Amino acid sequence: MIRISKTKYLGRVARCYQYSTFNQEAIHFEQTVMRRSSVRAFNDTPIPHETFSHILSLTQRTPTGYNLQPWVAVVVNDETKKHELHEAALSQKKILEAPATVVFAANHHVLENLDHILKQQVESGSWDKEYAERTRVLANALLRTDHCQLLQVCDALFTHK
DSSP states (O other): OEEEEEEEETTEEEEEEEETTOOHHHHHHHHHHHHOOOOOOOOOOOOOHHHHHHHHHHHTTSOOGGGOOOEEEEEEOOHHHHHHHHHHTTTOTHHHHSSOEEEEEEOTTGGGGHHHHHHHHHHTTSSOHHHHHHHHHHHHHHHTOOHHHHHHHHHHHHHOO
């Protein structure tokens, strides 16, 4: 049974579909997503280093395949660098207005962390050595392959136990 209710989010009325089977976590997540909005303007108040460090440390908790974190975050707050980034980013004016901009980029050297992560999984008892070795082979194949071979790797991932 679906119950439709009107709920107010940030001064706007939104139609919210709530299923009777939703648990509290799902409802909380939905409310959080619905409160998200675009920032239209920034003030020029600098963001304390400790705040940025804390926020960026939280990004390390995002789930990624094999916990490799295949990205890097670069904080740009130097005025000269902001102007260079502004030019490279299709002249987006918010880059110049914000006290800092965080650029997330792919890390093409992600496999350098693989051995360390697999060792941690085995030492913690989460994985046995055989599973860690299989993961090493598959991760290397997946991350070092071209698109033509990707289907073969996916087939190996999902058909072998």
